[in-house]
Amino acid sequence: MTRLWGGRFSRGPAGETLAFTSSIGFDRRLVHQDCAILAAHARALARAGILANEEAELAADALKQVAEDIASGAFAVDDNDEDIHSAVERALLERIPETAPRLRAGLSRNDRVAAALRLWLKDAIADLTARIGGLIETLGSAAATHADAVMPGYTHLQRAQPVRLADHLGAHAAALSRDADRVAACATRTDASPLGAGALAGTTLPIDREAVAADLGFASVIPNTLDAVSARDFAAEFLAAAAICGVHLSRLAEEVVLWTTSEFGFAELDDAFATGSSLMPQKKNPDVAELTRGKAGRLIGDLAGLLATLKGVPLAYNRDLQEDKEPVFDAADALAGMLSAMDGLFGTLQFRTDRMAEAASDWTLKATAIAEELVRRGVAFRDAHEIVGRLVSAGGGANPETLSEDDLTALHPELPDAVRDALEEGPPGAP
CATH class of the missing domain: 1.10.40.30 (Fumarase/aspartase (C-terminal domain))
Known part of the structure; x- marks a missing residue:
């Protein structure tokens, strides 16, 4: 077993401790980011004269292969690996046993994991922003197709005034446009490097923090090292933006559920975005919309869970912060699925404009x-x-x-x- 600590201990952790503290089950998805960070750090050590340039190049090449092997399963992550950092080191020790032990000089898991999550989240933010934009375009296309369609507008779910279907869809698109802005804005505060902060107080080694940040594509460096390793407001901000977007998607999904009922009859789901009943042969259920509505609650829970975790954590790093990754991963995955599903649903939804016009009359x-x-x-x-x-x-x-x-x-x-x-x-x- 490869652990990144242990010299002051007379024996290893109990099985219960290892099982309870392990994060390899979920942080393994940071493998590409973790390997990129180690490669950038190796180059920083070479610039500082601690590694030879050849060693840094050897490490970078080995890390590319390690990332591919762990991601593909060619290198088996062990349940005894405490986290992705331990798994990466074990794989490196097999490939470059002379150089691998020297790579962690001036680097802590504290700044390393914070940087890995930030890099991962930057990519997730870009992906989600594009997905929101795709749904906005789909709604806009439907609005243009039915530019003259009139339907009842509702307050208190009671008929209120006639409105255009295009305006109704446009209202949802406007909310999603704000969501895209909110999610994209999270990147500004996520795109800052904590590397070089070490465990909390930096390192005495001459590591060029700005060069490492630029190497990894970060826009800036977090100047205060205690803040660098302990800050998770970037994750909470993302979860807040994701939860708000989820609420907007839930409201859109609720419209689908209502409009596709026999009582409303304003729309017809495409078979590809509906499901049936195991008992009732006639049913055509709006499960995609209902699950979108349900997962919005999950996003709210992810936000509430992380905020509850952060509220009592003193400076600087504490192991509580291990609990930051699962809600972030869960929210990003759930929101991506919701956006894709609703985009497909609205891209195939058949509007019954005749029924809308009848109701609006x-x-x-x-x-x-x-x-x-x-x-x-x-x-x-x-x-x-x-x-x-x-x-x-x-x-x-x-x-x-x-x-x-x-x-x-x-x-x-x-x-x-x-x-x-x-x-x-x-x-x-x-x-």
Whole structure:
């Protein structure tokens, strides 16, 4: 077994301790980032005169192969490997036994794991931002296809006013656009290197932190070394952005669930994005939308879990921070899946614009427009609101066009013209 510590101990950890503290089950996905960090550190050691240039090149070549072998399974990660750093060192010792023990000079797992997570998250942020953009484009395409379709707009899930389907989809796209901005903005604070901070107080070796950061593609260096190894607000910020995006996707998914019911009938799911029932042959279930709705709660849980972990951790590094990776990985995976699924769903969703138009033809959706027509004719809005309310009640929901002009005039002399003009108007639409 290869451990990165142990000289001051008279015996190894108990099996229970090793099993409880091991993170190899989830941090192995940082293997490419960890190997890149070690290669950059080897080059830094060569610049500092601690390694020969040939040794640094040998280490970099070996690390490329180690990353590929661990990722592919050609090198078996052992359950006894405490973490991905231990597994990488074990693999390196097999390949370059003379050089491998010298690579960790001036490097701690504390700055190393923080850097690995930041590098991984930078890639995840770029991927998720692109996925959000893809869904926005799909919604925009659907809106353009159905630019003239009219449907009821809702408040309190009750029919309120007529709106355009394009505006309804555009509202969801606007929320997702803000999500893309939020997720992308996380990269700014993630894109900073903690390397060179060591365990917490830096290193006495002449490691050029700026050069290491540039080598790995970081935009900057975190100047305070205690902050460098202990900060996880970049992860919490990402989880917050992911959770907000998940909530927006959940609201979009809820629309799908409602619209595809027989009661609404506003849309029809493509067979490729629906599932059936094990008992009821007639069912076509919106499981993709429902799982999107469900996973939004999971994203909120990931955020809450990390914040709860961070709130009591003193400076600098504490093992509690090992709990940062699982929620970040889980949130990134869940959000990527949600975005892909909803993109595919909306790319194939069939809108029943005839059913939407039928529902939007309910004249009561024009009640506000009638009141505003009265306002145009000099009636105070408070009075107009009361007049139209009596109109709705007097007609029993029947179209006021079926009422006589005398009936309408009895409510207000301007009402017949107001009704006529309002019913001829199209939906106000969103700006």
